[in-house]
Amino acid sequence: MYRNKKTKEKGGLSLLMEWAGKDKYYIYFAIIASLIASVMSTIPYYVFYKMIDATVKGECSVRLAVQYGAVAVISILIRHVMIPFGGILSHKGAYRTLYKVRCMVTEHMSKMPLGSLNERSSGEIKTVMNESIEKLELFLAHHLTELVLYLSGPIVIFTYLCTVNVPLALISLLPLLFIGGVMAVMFGRMSKYMERVNRTGGSLSEAIIEYINGMRLIKAYNMGTKSFKKYAGAIEETHILWGDISRATGPLYAIYVVLLECSILFIVPLGGYWFMNGSIKASVLLLFAFVGTQYLTDIRPLQEMASSLSYVMNGVAQVKNILDTTVFQGTEKFPKKHDIKLSHVGFFYEKGKAVLSNCNLHIGHGEQIAFVGESGAGKTTAVQLISRFYDVTEGEIKIGGINVKDIDYEELLKNISIVFQQSFLTSGSVFENIAMGKETASLDEVREAAKSAQIDDFIMELPEGYNTLVGSYFGRFSGGEKQRICIARAILKNAPILILDEATSSADPENQIEIDRAISNLCRGKTVIIVAHRLGIVQSCDRIAVIEHGTIERVGTWDEILQNSIYFAKAWKNYNTAREIQYISPSQSKVKMEGK
């Protein structure tokens, strides 16, 4: 396992620029464009002052007015070209960076142990993938360039005012002394709320996901929205949070806005006094009265940016948090031999609560073995350890003599096919869903796999055949049909090791034979582990491993296990009894009783 060291050392803006890679140059050029636009915005003020000065001195002429006018118009034109130009560059840089970050996070998550993913709620992951990464767009595409625009304008104007009259220019800055303090307090208060913002955002997303996923249940039990207390609670919590934030920062914002307009309180009386005693010219007084009292208001949006900056940095931190999570990484190639050996394997999800301990088993190359045991015995856990969804906490698992921890994780996943109890289908086309098993597969290959999975005829009858979108058709696939699409995917993947975890649970009498045929086509020539409660299906396996009391209690052929395992003998008897039970409706039982 390894940690992403680079992201550990950096944070905030520098980390964001590192993620942007070469695309950061789009952002840099956007900043330069903003800077030019900002300098251009000060030129009309300069022209204004020069015109007044010339008028007061009686030197103003039409020629001079036209010249100054042209300079002002050109500067305004350049500004209005530079702003959208910068916007295009910053958006290009931002969206390319967003794409990269999303790919990085997705790839990283695919290598993360399931345990680390399980520690995070689906809501939290959705928040990171969606909102946290979107926040980066806000910053890169808008805030950075606006920051330059709003800051450099006042800086250039202040510099120019200094060339006209230093004392008045310095006086115009007096409100900044207080504004800095107010902003620091506001920023600090906002940062304190970030942990709550993340938490409530995550809970709200989770509640929404749960609400949508549970829609069938709501309808089935006529529960209505009231029953979704979690959703209502998450909304209430969000409402309370933003109320608290508004109360904590609102008054400070009001003070900030008032302070920005305060320089007039100092400039007009002092400037007037200096003008009256002849220290400054009328043009200087007018320049400071109109420009010196107003230019600081340009920085008003900085406050919004300061608050959303903590929001953005929080997004960076959340993405970094995912990227810093330990991921699996081995270097060995997948072995040619596919026997699996568990030696003294132990595992716990929560410390102190061992699920498996001292498990020893050797599954031969090409052998078909079944894992049986009571519900909760640890069968799924055992197969998840072999496919390295989790790492063992004791002992080791070897495939072809190589510890699974040393095998390149992608190679490992490529060489193990798993068919789960729940059929996972994406909203894409049926073709795409099967071709997930082999990205380069042609339609002929996909159809071949579907034929082996006994599902080709059904797909061909769909309105658009293999191009039919599963998303639009999902509700109309039966459990067995979905299952056979997943089996076709596994057939196409053709991995040498196959795990079937309750894969036949969706089988009903109508498609039982088809699923059995599909499965036997899938298993041919592979090392297979079958986890099943329906004991009928494990009868054809080479051996059976009974998992009991947190360990592999017995291993043997069907006959051996039936003879030696009390659990299995009982389970087999119960299985047969259950198959013989006939469900009789009340009316049928009445007829039967009358018949007696």
Ligand SMILES: Nc1ncnc2c1ncn2[C@@H]1O[C@H](COP(=O)(O)OP(=O)(O)OP(=O)(O)O)[C@@H](O)[C@H]1O
């Ligand atoms: N992610 C998890 N976190 C904590 N405990 C878990 C987790 N997954 C499973 N367990 C627990 O580990 C034990 C073994 O679960 P597992 O799913 O492996 O059993 P199983 O034999 O496959 O059960 P079933 O036949 O019902 O599917 C159970 O007690 C279960 O509650």
